[in-house]
Amino acid sequence: MEWTCSLGFPSRTLRFSRKLHPTTTDRNTAESRSLKKKQCPPRLLPPPPPRRSHLTMAAPSRTSWADVADAEPAPPAPVPAAAPATSNGPARADRSSYVPPHLRNRSSNAPPVSSAPPPRAAPGLLGRPTGGVGGRFGGGGAPPRRWDREPNPFGDEEEVPAEPVPFDEHQNTGINFEAYEDIPVETSGREVPPAVGTFAEIDLGAALNDNIRRCKYVRPTPVQRHAIPISLAGRDLMACAQTGSGKTAAFCFPIISGIMRGPPMQRSQRGGSRTACPLALILSPTRELSMQIHEEARKFSYQTGVRVVVAYGGAPITQQLRDLERGVDILVATPGRLVDLLERARVSLQSIRYLALDEADRMLDMGFEPQVRRIVEQMDMPPRGVRQTLLFSATFPGEIQRMASDFLENYIFLAVGRVGSSTELIAQRVEFVQEADKRSHLMDLLHAQRDSSEQGKQALTLVFVETKRGADSLENWLCTNGFPATSIHGDRNQQEREYALRSFKSGQTPILVATDVAARGLDIPHVAHVVNFDLPNDIDDYVHRIGRTGRAGKSGIATAFFNDNNSSMAKSLADLMQESNQEVPAWLTRYAARPSYGGGGGRNRRGAGGGSRFGGRDFRRESSSFGKGGGASDYAGGSSYGGGGYGGAGAPSAWD
Numbered sequence: 001m002e003w004t005c006s007l008g009f010p011s012r013t014l015r016f017s018r019k020l021h022p023t024t025t026d027r028n029t030a031e032s033r034s035l036k037k038k039q040c041p042p043r044l045l046p047p048p049p050p051r052r053s054h055l056t057m058a059a060p061s062r063t064s065w066a067d068v069a070d071a072e073p074a075p076p077a078p079v080p081a082a083a084p085a086t087s088n089g090p091a092r093a094d095r096s097s098y099v100p101p102h103l104r105n106r107s108s109n110a111p112p113v114s115s116a117p118p119p120r121a122a123p124g125l126l127g128r129p130t131g132g133v134g135g136r137f138g139g140g141g142a143p144p145r146r147w148d149r150e151p152n153p154f155g156d157e158e159e160v161p162a163e164p165v166p167f168d169e170h171q172n173t174g175i176n177f178e179a180y181e182d183i184p185v186e187t188s189g190r191e192v193p194p195a196v197g198t199f200a201e202i203d204l205g206a207a208l209n210d211n212i213r214r215c216k217y218v219r220p221t222p223v224q225r226h227a228i229p230i231s232l233a234g235r236d237l238m239a240c241a242q243t244g245s246g247k248t249a250a251f252c253f254p255i256i257s258g259i260m261r262g263p264p265m266q267r268s269q270r271g272g273s274r275t276a277c278p279l280a281l282i283l284s285p286t287r288e289l290s291m292q293i294h295e296e297a298r299k300f301s302y303q304t305g306v307r308v309v310v311a312y313g314g315a316p317i318t319q320q321l322r323d324l325e326r327g328v329d330i331l332v333a334t335p336g337r338l339v340d341l342l343e344r345a346r347v348s349l350q351s352i353r354y355l356a357l358d359e360a361d362r363m364l365d366m367g368f369e370p371q372v373r374r375i376v377e378q379m380d381m382p383p384r385g386v387r388q389t390l391l392f393s394a395t396f397p398g399e400i401q402r403m404a405s406d407f408l409e410n411y412i413f414l415a416v417g418r419v420g421s422s423t424e425l426i427a428q429r430v431e432f433v434q435e436a437d438k439r440s441h442l443m444d445l446l447h448a449q450r451d452s453s454e455q456g457k458q459a460l461t462l463v464f465v466e467t468k469r470g471a472d473s474l475e476n477w478l479c480t481n482g483f484p485a486t487s488i489h490g491d492r493n494q495q496e497r498e499y500a501l502r503s504f505k506s507g508q509t510p511i512l513v514a515t516d517v518a519a520r521g522l523d524i525p526h527v528a529h530v531v532n533f534d535l536p537n538d539i540d541d542y543v544h545r546i547g548r549t550g551r552a553g554k555s556g557i558a559t560a561f562f563n564d565n566n567s568s569m570a571k572s573l574a575d576l577m578q579e580s581n582q583e584v585p586a587w588l589t590r591y592a593a594r595p596s597y598g599g600g601g602g603r604n605r606r607g608a609g610g611g612s613r614f615g616g617r618d619f620r621r622e623s624s625s626f627g628k629g630g631g632a633s634d635y636a637g638g639s640s641y642g643g644g645g646y647g648g649a650g651a652p653s654a655w656d
């Protein structure tokens, strides 16, 4: 039995956890043996709005997808587009007031000023999104109709005011935009749509704008300012922006907006079919990140009529199947579970108009690439150029960019900040600590942290280790020594992982020992300190790990324990710190200067270029042929960036 000090694990959830892993029998059902190429049924308009008022329904506190699914009411029967509204009783009243999403926000007002060029003509089968900024839906249109029974993902937070308040009049709720003002931005590609300065300049539609206000986003972050107009113009995009800089909204907003405006017959069916045909697919590498994107996307699409469903491994597939049967516009998924659903013919990708890969470099490295290629290239997904493809990450090694270009058509490369660099908001420290001394050193750090806090409370601290066993062992040791710790790694079942994350987020267990499963994407407020107890072998992994602090304009601290075992990281670490204006210890500079420690060893994916400046750029600029992504003539614009080398990716360790 695994020892843990994550006390109070409810017996109810333990019982549940036994059902979490799909069995081999599950996977090998008759359904899954043959991959049936099912046709998606003709699209129906969404059902009438449910009747219970969202105002009376405070969302239960929940953090797991299973809870969300349980909380959702039974789906009403689908209503064909032509179904006439009747005039009696409450159901009728709702039906008669229902306005399908594509007709909402229709405004007789003049459209808002467009800063981006008109969208490209829609090629191919499905057509590309044609909304574009300054499209036919005015931002100040009629208030959207409400999906009254839709659980309110904002909990009991106050409703958006009846009269829309301009974005700029809202209080800024903590994001330090000044921290981003001087950030260098580079775009390359043909006819790059211009950036916007405010959300008001972008015509995302009134319902989505309401949700942006509910999220208390006042201004777009730099990556949003550039990426949203590019995506709204229907262009493929490879975007690289620092950790915690708002990439999730940057790909979610255009997708939701595009679906809201899409032709009604392309909207997904609401129940009634065993094969779900989403319009958008968002892939992410971990279950927890998929859950988080789902939660965010549900907030952004609240009362827009756009339905978001999540599917990830480790949770009961039956529940996810039920959820898919109710209809899905945007499917957020991990690759493994999605392949399972495709093999069971319970999901078809034939209607996909938008494909987004979050943590795209991770999705295309050795761990995930075969599965992702299978999903994107060997199933029934419309080809590149027909669908719109959006790739986002904080790191994008040249080699991965080259692979990613297979998925893209005439794309724009966007780099906000140095590619793969970390934000200056994170104060980075590297300390030379021998293996045998790491635990006592960590204890000193934790003691110092606790002593310096006003109420003697332990600040949220994320401790990264390299192996799952190492995580268990360190968690155990910390608890034994009076530090409230829990752990998250691939050997813990999903229920335990979710519980650990909840316990950490709430501050109940303020120390989380984690493998790289928690390194990417997780947006945990108030993480004060990231400790790299074991340094990773790849500088990109380091960038993502420390990026769990210092998010959304806030500051954070990252401490790394370095010793001879990490010598292959010396140069890239020193370069990264220098690039982020951090003080590089003299001993690390000396390490980095040794020829054998030149940063090209191990799984270090860059730095092989020797003395080149840290960071990266559009790989098409480095290739004489300018790559497959668009040809030499595709390149436009100047660059101040140095080249990023690539020394070959290794197998991800401690990855799930």
Ligand SMILES: Nc1ncnc2c1ncn2[C@@H]1O[C@H](COP(=O)(O)OP(=O)(O)OP(=O)(O)O)[C@@H](O)[C@H]1O
Binding pocket: 175, 216, 217, 218, 219, 220, 221, 224, 241, 242, 243, 244, 245, 246, 247, 248, 249, 393, 394, 520, 521, 522, 523, 547, 548, 551, 552
């Ligand atoms: N325009 C905005 N105004 C205020 N806060 C924002 C804005 N956009 C995003 N945020 C907040 O910033 C935080 C970080 O956003 P997000 O998780 O999307 O970052 P990210 O760039 O995807 O990070 P990572 O590289 O680690 O995945 C979130 O809490 C999000 O709610």
